[in-house]
Amino acid sequence: MRGREPMAGEGRSLLSMAASGAAWFAYLFLLMPSLIVIPISFGERTAVEFPPPRFSLDLYHQYFFEDQWMAATALSLRVAMGATIISVVAGVLAAYALVRCEFPGKKLVGVILLSPILVPIIAVALGLYLYFNALNIRGSELSLILAHSVITAPFVIVTAMAGLRHIDANLEIAATVMGAGRWRTLSRVTLPLLKPAVVAGALFAFLLSFDEVVIAWFVAKTASPTLPVAMYSSIQWSGVSPVLAAISTLLTVLSVTICLIVAAVTGREKR
């Protein structure tokens, strides 16, 4: 515990003990849902039991061999990849303009581009439902990809803007002074330096779209739902269906993996 300066050297007061106790209770509360699905996922098909009476991979087998789950997963993967590509291209370009250029109306543009973060998602979902209905493309994969791009783009923009602010603008100026044109500077200096932020933004965009449920609930066809929509209907109509424990465990593994990759990529950058 070296380096814990202000409070060290004195006995632990009742207050700080109560505070740490409350904090650890809260940490446990935060982790509990992700942890509890793991043992249940190795249980049996018949009922949700904790702890499971015997170890089995039945639930994983059920997930991987039922067409309904596989079709939903494949759709979610395609939509998330499409949304990631669109939001990374649009987002990184926009972030560059917002950080490196001066132009009138910059603040307003920034607010518009980031607003999907704070606008209630249900209003966006309803808007897209009506809009895609009117255009007669509701439920198509394209409509889902476009809808998800809107909510993933702000996260890419925020990540890329933070990345750009960490890059020393003098490096770009130096390249220009040495005769590199604007595009050459961008492709040879700025983008390579920005790579960790772009990778982080892309992975988060993917995860965000892959897990998104409210917009997909309004936009997707009932007959071909995305994975989160299929899970939502399953919890709503059949309660605690055991196969969901296996899916939840896999989704948790996906989230943790993505967070670890992001930590590794951005951490290397800092050192």
Next chain:
Amino acid sequence: MTGAGQGRVAALFLLPAMALMTGIFLVPLAGVAHQSVTNPAWTLDGYVELTTSKLFLRVLWTTFEISLSSSLATLLLAYPIAYHLAKQPPRRRALLMTLVMVPFWTSILVKSYAFTVILGQHGAVNSILAWSGLPTVKLLFNRVGVIIGMGHYLIPFMVFPILNSLLAQPPDLAKAARVMGAGKARIFWRVTLPLSMPGVMAGFLLSMILSLGFFVTPALLGGRKDMMMANLVDMYTRETLDWTMASAIAMILLMLSGVLIAALSRTGGGKGILGGAH
């Protein structure tokens, strides 16, 4: 770069993002506004009907109640976390912060499913209660379930503003108070807590903004009486097929969040979240 050149580059680079936001976000939202006053000719019937609809008024009140109580519950857990994090050395703090981020990056459906398992009649909590000879309690498909589920989602959003305002306090301040004879409890109540209030305000407003629009948690962990505005929008859109009413409710929700967002942008602690200072 020259001024005009910069403007041209900016316009070119902003084109894809602005096209996306206009075509797939702003226009559909304008569509909701338009639909809320169209049935099929121009009318304010949707809004008029809402002011007299018992269902809507009850749901509006429920939304307020749930948002307020889950934000308060979140504060009770988030403050100790932020306080604890603020006292850790940087490396340990970074490690513990990943724990706080776990719910942020966990699918809301994984969490909802887990809570139905944990809180259910034969769930983990009730099994422990029964095993220790205590009476079981109803924690699912009621208000308690919704507040637990929403609190879990909201904690990270509350922790970070509070942590920022705790870390912004110069450590010398507490030292000075101690030198002058203040005990730890007194330092906390008279120095640390008051100085962290901007962060608490920002976190609280943010969690109210997010709560108002909740959809999945009340639908899966609440009972029929815990329907919130988003669930009502869903009902009018897909069951009743009354798009005018659905749009009017969505517009009211948008305006309520707008008021809170305006309040949030006025608190200093809100800057980090809205992409300002950092």
